[in-house]
Amino acid sequence: MGALLQVLELSKSYKLPGHWFNQRECIALEPLSFEIKAHKTLAVIGEAGSGKSTLAKLLVGAEIPSTGKIKLNGQTLNAENFKQRCQHIRMIFQDSGTTLNPSLTIKQLLDEPLKLNTNLNERNRTQLIRKTLQKVGLLTDHMNFYPHMFSGGQKQRISLARAIILNPQVIILDEALASLDPSLRSQMINLLLDLQQQMGLAYILISHNLGIVRHFSDDLMVLSNGQVVEYGKTIDILKKPKHKFTQKMVMSQKFQLLHK
Amino acid sequence: MARNRIYQEEEFPSPLVQSWHYFRQNKVVMFGFGSFVFLFLLAIFSPVLTPYSSFENNLDHLLVPPAWDVNGDVSFLLGTDNLGRDMLSRLMHGASLTFGLSFVVVIISLLIGVFIGSISALTTGIKSIFLNHFLDVILSIPSLLLAIIIVAILGPGLGNTLWAIVLVLIPQFVHITKNAVKDEFSKDYVLASRLDGANSFRILSYSIFPNIIEKIIRQATLAQSAAILDIAALGFLGLGAPIPLPEWGAMLSNGLDLFYIAPWTVYLPGLAILFSVVATNLVGEGMRHALKQSKEN
Numbered sequence: 263m264g265a266l267l268q269v270l271e272l273s274k275s276y277k278l279p280g281h282w283f284n285q286r287e288c289i290a291l292e293p294l295s296f297e298i299k300a301h302k303t304l305a306v307i308g309e310a311g312s313g314k315s316t317l318a319k320l321l322v323g324a325e326i327p328s329t330g331k332i333k334l335n336g337q338t339l340n341a342e343n344f345k346q347r348c349q350h351i352r353m354i355f356q357d358s359g360t361t362l363n364p365s366l367t368i369k370q371l372l373d374e375p376l377k378l379n380t381n382l383n384e385r386n387r388t389q390l391i392r393k394t395l396q397k398v399g400l401l402t403d404h405m406n407f408y409p410h411m412f413s414g415g416q417k418q419r420i421s422l423a424r425a426i427i428l429n430p431q432v433i434i435l436d437e438a439l440a441s442l443d444p445s446l447r448s449q450m451i452n453l454l455l456d457l458q459q460q461m462g463l464a465y466i467l468i469s470h471n472l473g474i475v476r477h478f479s480d481d482l483m484v485l486s487n488g489q490v491v492e493y494g495k496t497i498d499i500l501k502k503p504k505h506k507f508t509q510k511m512v513m514s515q516k517f518q519l520l521h522k
Numbered sequence: 523m524a525r526n527r528i529y530q531e532e533e534f535p536s537p538l539v540q541s542w543h544y545f546r547q548n549k550v551v552m553f554g555f556g557s558f559v560f561l562f563l564l565a566i567f568s569p570v571l572t573p574y575s576s577f578e579n580n581l582d583h584l585l586v587p588p589a590w591d592v593n594g595d596v597s598f599l600l601g602t603d604n605l606g607r608d609m610l611s612r613l614m615h616g617a618s619l620t621f622g623l624s625f626v627v628v629i630i631s632l633l634i635g636v637f638i639g640s641i642s643a644l645t646t647g648i649k650s651i652f653l654n655h656f657l658d659v660i661l662s663i664p665s666l667l668l669a670i671i672i673v674a675i676l677g678p679g680l681g682n683t684l685w686a687i688v689l690v691l692i693p694q695f696v697h698i699t700k701n702a703v704k705d706e707f708s709k710d711y712v713l714a715s716r717l718d719g720a721n722s723f724r725i726l727s728y729s730i731f732p733n734i735i736e737k738i739i740r741q742a743t744l745a746q747s748a749a750i751l752d753i754a755a756l757g758f759l760g761l762g763a764p765i766p767l768p769e770w771g772a773m774l775s776n777g778l779d780l781f782y783i784a785p786w787t788v789y790l791p792g793l794a795i796l797f798s799v800v801a802t803n804l805v806g807e808g809m810r811h812a813l814k815q816s817k818e819n
Contacts, residue, residue, distance in 0.1 A: 324713055348719050360710040365537045365732035374728075375718040406534050424714070 265297035266464050267321075267351075267432050272330035274316050290316040292489045293330060298481070300431065301458060303465040305475040305496060307511065308485035314468045317485070318436045321466065322353040334431070349379055352425035356437040358417040362409035368395075368420060369405040375428055390427065398423045399453060415446040419453075426457060434466045439474060451478060472515045476500055484508050537816065541736055544812035551811070554804025561798055564614060565622030572611040573597075576768040580606035585784045603773075603787045604780055612768035613794050619769045620757075621798050623684060624749035628742050631688045635695020636738060642696065643703035644722050654700050657693040665690040665752055673761045680769075683762040687752050691745045698741045702734040736813050743806030747799045754795050770795050 273293040278286045291313040298304045308314050319325040321332065323339070332339045339347050355361045362371060372391045376382060382390065392402045398419045409417060418438065425433050435454075439447050451474065457463060469475055475482060475496065482496040484505065491505040503509045535543065546552060564571070574580075580602060587594045588601040588609075600609040642653035660668060669686035676682045703726065706712060715729050756762035757771030765772065770791040777787030 322717060324717065348717050353717060355710055355714065357710065361714045363711045363715070363729050363733070366729070367534070367536075374715065374720065378719040378724075408534060408536060410537070411534070 266300045266335065268295075268297045268331075268333040268336075269321070270295050270331045270333065272317075272320060272332065273328050274313075274320055274325060275328050289488055291320070294483075294490045295330075296481075296483060296493065298432070298464050298466065300462045300464050302481065303458070303467055303479040304481045304483060305467045305469060305479035306483045306485060307468075307470055307472070307475060309470075309507070311487075312485040313488040314485055315436060316488075318353060318434050318466070318468055321432075322351055322434055323347045324353075348375065348430075349428050350430050351432045351434065352428065352430040353434040353436060354418070354421045354425050354438040357441060358421040358438075359409075359414065361421060362417060364409055367406050367408055371409075371420070372405075372424055372427055375424065379428055394423045394427045397426070397457070399449075415442055415450070418442060418446075418450060422450075422453070422457075426461065426463075429461070430463070432464045432466065434468070436468045437470075439469065440471070447474070454478075472500065472512065484511075538732070538736070541809075541812045541816045544815045545808050548808055548811065551804055551808030554801045554808065557797065557801035558805050561617055561621045561801060562625070565618040565625070568614040568618045572608075572614045573599075574608040574611040576607065576612045576615040577766055578607060578611075580608070582606070585780070585787075587784070588786050600790055601784070601786045603777065604784070607768075609786065609790055612773060613770070613790060616768040616770045616773060616791065616794065617798075619680075619763060619767060620750060620753050620771070620795070623680075624687075624746050624753055627684055627687050627749050627753075628691065628746045631691035631745065632695050632738065632742050634688075635692045636699045638692070639696040639699025640703055640726055643700045643707065644726065654696060657689075657696060660690055661693050665748070666755055669752065669756055670759075670761060673756070678761050678764070680763045680767070683753065683756045687749050690752070691749065694741060694745060695738070698737060699734070702737050703730055706730045706733055736809065740806055740809040740813065743802050743809065747802040747806070750795065750798055750802065 271293040272291070272295070273289070274291040275287045275289045278288050296304065306314050306317060316325065320327045334350055369388070369391060372394065373387055376387045376390065391405060395402055395404060400416065400419055400423070409420070412420065421438070439450055442450060454465065455478070458465065465478075467475065467479055479496045482492070482494065482499045483490055484492040484499070484507065486505075486507045492499055492503070492508050499508065500512060503512050545555075583595065583598060583602050584606045585604055586598050586602045589596045589599050594601065598608050598610070600613065602608055603612070638653055642650045645653065663671075665687065668690055669683050672686040673679075673682050707730070712725055712729060715725050720728070753762060753769070754771030754774070757769040758775045760772070760775065763769035763772045765776070773791040774788060774795075777784065777791070781788050
């Protein structure tokens with residue numbers, strides 16, 4: 263089976279505000295390449311400001327890359343074509359509290375991507391919303407609720423429902439599990455793994471929790487200052503971290519790893 | 523017949539309905555809101571409700587005091603003025619001029635202001651700055667003075683003063699819309715919606731306006747109390763509504779000479795202006811309070 267998502271020499275740099283003759287650039291992400299297959303999970307770890315979130319934004323299309331290409335099933339994705347991209351690559355944000363519009367009901371929220379990207383009529387859309395809500399472990403009654411009536415974990419589930427409702431192939435989890443408490447987190451992880459099996463999803467997991475990374479991911483990429491310092495199988499890297507930064511990170515979370 | 527509630531019906535209040543619940547809790551604010559609705563209905567239905575026409579001269583009943591006075595006549599409940607016109611009818615007609623027109627003025631400037639403001643928020647750079655600030659020059663001139671200038675150029679009349687007030691109120695709406703939309707645009711749910719494939723216009727109308735409508739309405743109530751005062755002041759100066767029209771400010775200046783003989787010709791329109799301004803301000807204040815409360819929870 264070929265690669266589902268191929269990333270070639272992707273990089274991002276920002277122009278810092280300055281004078282015309284004194285323009286400086288801030289490189290958020292050095293050129294990097296990787297590929298990911300269906301049913302697989304790639305974890306991206308790194309310290310704050312290492313370019314993890316920039317990578318997520320580039321992949322999902324919220325930012326335009328400075329160089330490089332993103333190929334999905336061998337097809338290059340246009341930088342500004344959200345319609346093409348959002349049906350295949352979806353993202354779950356870190357804080358689901360702010361990503362749900364407070365004045366829309368759950369039904370309206372989930373209806374939006376369907377309305378914009380599919381030709382389904384209203385009945386079919388409602389049916390699909392019901393089905394998706396059940397898939398993520400919510401009730402169909404929740405359709406008429408507003409986001410403020412849910413707890414954090416439920417909001418995360420709604421974000422997940424919103425992500426999977428278009429039947430995507432890749433889902434990006436940008437620290438999506440960080441804000442949850444351990445029991446909810448493991449619930450979400452099991453849910454995600456179930457969905458991965460059912461739908462053949464590929465995940466890109468951005469996290470700083472090595473416990474989750476080890477449990478969840480097949481491949482691991484370590485970013486530091488916008489550069490890829492290690493890339494390979496998760497087990498190999500965590501067993502024998504080569505780079506200093508990875509060693510530090512593994513050491514610091516060793517306690518947690520030993521007691522899992 | 524009262525409906526029997528067999529099943530426990532659940533209510534899902536939208537954020538707007540929730541703010542309304544907070545709004546409703548304050549008794550004083552609800553009184554202001556009731557007065558506001560009363561004035562609004564009066565402004566629409568005054569031609570049907572008034573006992574006399576506002577121009578009708580009852581020459582045998584000049585300067586009749588209000589009905590509670592010893593010399594009062596119950597057929598002229600609030601007395602008559604120096605030309606024998608019924609004060610009650612004139613005040614009621616005045617509601618549609620002073621209060622009703624201020625409402626229309628605010629609606630017009632709100633529409634224009636929100637339009638310009640949202641375009642300004644959607645664009646960037648010079649275009650945005652130009653749209654945001656090209657009407658700011660108007661803010662440097664007091665609204666009354668500007669209205670006087672416009673009237674001096676175009677000639678006195680109610681229409682000209684109304685345009686002047688519309689012009690004065692627009693920049694407030696431009697600014698508040700631009701800032702509110704900009705604030706909302708930086709929130710994550712807009713990005714999420716954009717990633718769903720929504721274009722800017724859809725995001726604006728579907729995602730953002732429901733969240734900022736309260737702010738705009740609140741600004742509108744504040745603008746209306748200013749508009750009422752401006753219309754009345756220009757009427758008082760003789761620049762606004764022409765003489766026979768029962769505009770409250772014009773009525774006030776008309777009665778000024780008779781203050782010692784017939785004080786009701788002055789204090790009644792004055793009270794009417796006070797009442798309408800207090801009512802609109804109470805509504806605005808209640809809205810501000812409700813907004814704050816719903817944000818805190």
